[in-house]
Amino acid sequence: MVRGRISRLSVRDVRFPTSLGGHGSDAMHTDPDYSAAYVVIETDAEDGIKGCGITFTLGKGTEVVVCAVNALAHHVLNKDLKDIVGDFRGFYRQLTSDGQLRWIGPEKGVVHLATAAVLNAVWDLWAKQEGKPVWKLLVDMDPRTLVSCIDFRYITDVLTEEDALEILQKGQVGKKEREKQMLAQGYPAYTTSCAWLGYSDDTLKQLCAQALKDGWTRFKVKVGTDLQDDMRRCQIIRDMIGPEKTLMMDANQRWDVPEAVEWMSKLAKFKPLWIEEPTSPDDILGHATISKALVPLGIGIATGEQCHNRVIFKQLLQAKALQFLQIDSCRLGSVNENLSVLLMAKKFEIPVCPHAGGVGLCELVQHLIIFDYISVSASLENRVCEYVDHLHEHFKYPVMIQRASYMPPKDPGYSTEMKEESVKKHQYPDGEVWKKLLPAQEN
Numbered sequence: 001m002v003r004g005r006i007s008r009l010s011v012r013d014v015r016f017p018t019s020l021g022g023h024g025s026d027a028m029h030t031d032p033d034y035s036a037a038y039v040v041i042e043t044d045a046e047d048g049i050k051g052c053g054i055t056f057t058l059g060k061g062t063e064v065v066v067c068a069v070n071a072l073a074h075h076v077l078n079k080d081l082k083d084i085v086g087d088f089r090g091f092y093r094q095l096t097s098d099g100q101l102r103w104i105g106p107e108k109g110v111v112h113l114a115t116a117a118v119l120n121a122v123w124d125l126w127a128k129q130e131g132k133p134v135w136k137l138l139v140d141m142d143p144r145t146l147v148s149c150i151d152f153r154y155i156t157d158v159l160t161e162e163d164a165l166e167i168l169q170k171g172q173v174g175k176k177e178r179e180k181q182m183l184a185q186g187y188p189a190y191t192t193s194c195a196w197l198g199y200s201d202d203t204l205k206q207l208c209a210q211a212l213k214d215g216w217t218r219f220k221v222k223v224g225t226d227l228q229d230d231m232r233r234c235q236i237i238r239d240m241i242g243p244e245k246t247l248m249m250d251a252n253q254r255w256d257v258p259e260a261v262e263w264m265s266k267l268a269k270f271k272p273l274w275i276e277e278p279t280s281p282d283d284i285l286g287h288a289t290i291s292k293a294l295v296p297l298g299i300g301i302a303t304g305e306q307c308h309n310r311v312i313f314k315q316l317l318q319a320k321a322l323q324f325l326q327i328d329s330c331r332l333g334s335v336n337e338n339l340s341v342l343l344m345a346k347k348f349e350i351p352v353c354p355h356a357g358g359v360g361l362c363e364l365v366q367h368l369i370i371f372d373y374i375s376v377s378a379s380l381e382n383r384v385c386e387y388v389d390h391l392h393e394h395f396k397y398p399v400m401i402q403r404a405s406y407m408p409p410k411d412p413g414y415s416t417e418m419k420e421e422s423v424k425k426h427q428y429p430d431g432e433v434w435k436k437l438l439p440a441q442e443n
């Protein structure tokens with residue numbers, strides 16, 4: 001089935017001016033322009049199939065990621081797709097262990113975001129050639145092949161290849177029923193769309209009322225800049241959703257460790273399920289301290305959208321520093337590295353609640369979490385996937401939400417392909433949208 005030699009790789013800087021409406025704003029990222037480094041790979045197979053991959057950025061700096069993708073391109077060009085996916089572990093390691101580029105990582109920051117964009121494109125290409133959505137490609141893959149996609153370097157102290165195989169083999173039991181269940185009911189989601197930090201109280205109320213009408217039962221609110229503001233906004237949202245529905249809070253790394261504990265002790269009365277990113281994403285022991293203080297108040301710690309790699313996740317799990325693990329489809333090294341994190345989370349019995357939103361993150365991560373339920377976790381307890389209602393119209397195969405759940409995508413691929421017209425319009429700085437905006441912004 002797998003065919004062709006990679007003959008071309010292109011990468012473009014695509015930006016959406018979301019900051020104009022305050023969409024996506026939080027306590028640290030006050031003016032994000034949701035953006036992507038958008039990679040397209042082509043083969044010489046003459047079947048017209050292209051692999052599309054993205055990584056998510058906030059505007060400025062996307063050009064740096066584009067540069068890093070170009071620096072990685074020689075690892076992909078002129079390779080047979082069969083050879084890449086036939087030894088996916090080796091290929092992952094080749095990309096992440098480039099003897100020179102590794103110095104500006106390793107497996108973190110810009111170079112890792114670029115790795116994710118390239119590998120996401122490879123997965124899209126592979127799944128399209130197989131005629132399956134990525135989640136189904138993974139579900140149908142035998143455990144040995146799945147394991148052969150993972151680089152276990154640095155994690156064998158908690159997860160060996162044998163452990164991974166055992167988990168996946170156990171996951172085979174009841175797989176068919178779980179797949180049917182997903183196809184009928186979808187994967188449960190929560191919404192972050194109502195309560196960005198830059199939204200006025202009126203907007204918050206209006207969006208919350210609409211979300212309730214649309215059947216949402218779980219809501220996330222941004223906090224962390226001003227305690228009085230947080231108290232007011234949390235009161236509004238709690239009053240509107242009532243005591244039974246779920247509320248999550250997200251501080252986006254705003255606090256020091258003692259400050260996080262103090263602040264959240266004040267917000268505890270609004271009964272949040274979790275506080276997300278209370279402090280620096282690198283502070284594993286800080287998260288453990290916060291977790292120890294807040295779990296007795298009924299508040300869990302969630303983190304992951306800025307976890308560099310599987311090593312940080314490993315340590316967060318080892319240190320009992322989180323109660324909800326948030327994988328990200330573009331921060332980690334694509335499906336390959338996410339597989340290792342899903343398996344570690346299973347081993348530690350910590351629920352995975354993916355980070356999504358941005359541009360395209362919902363499209364991608366739904367594949368991973370649906371696979372996780374069918375083949376790894378086999379549980380929906382305490383599990384929910386983020387959803388944000390922005391920019392889906394720019395994708396050729398946008399997410400489908402029904403009854404506040406992600407319905408499994410049916411189209412082949414990783415749902416990463418953007419509409420060419422959207423890419424052209426939003427390309428930075430020459431697309432139509434930016435040509436109009438840039439002179440105005442310069443004044």
Ligand SMILES: C[C@H](O)[C@@H](O)[C@@H](O)[C@H](O)C(=O)O
Nearest residue numbers: 024025026029032192250357
């Ligand atoms: C800048 C971004 O919108 C973040 O605020 C966003 O990813 C957020 O942390 C989330 O959990 O959705």
Ligand SMILES: [Mg+2]
Nearest residue numbers: 250276277305
């Ligand atoms: Mg967050």
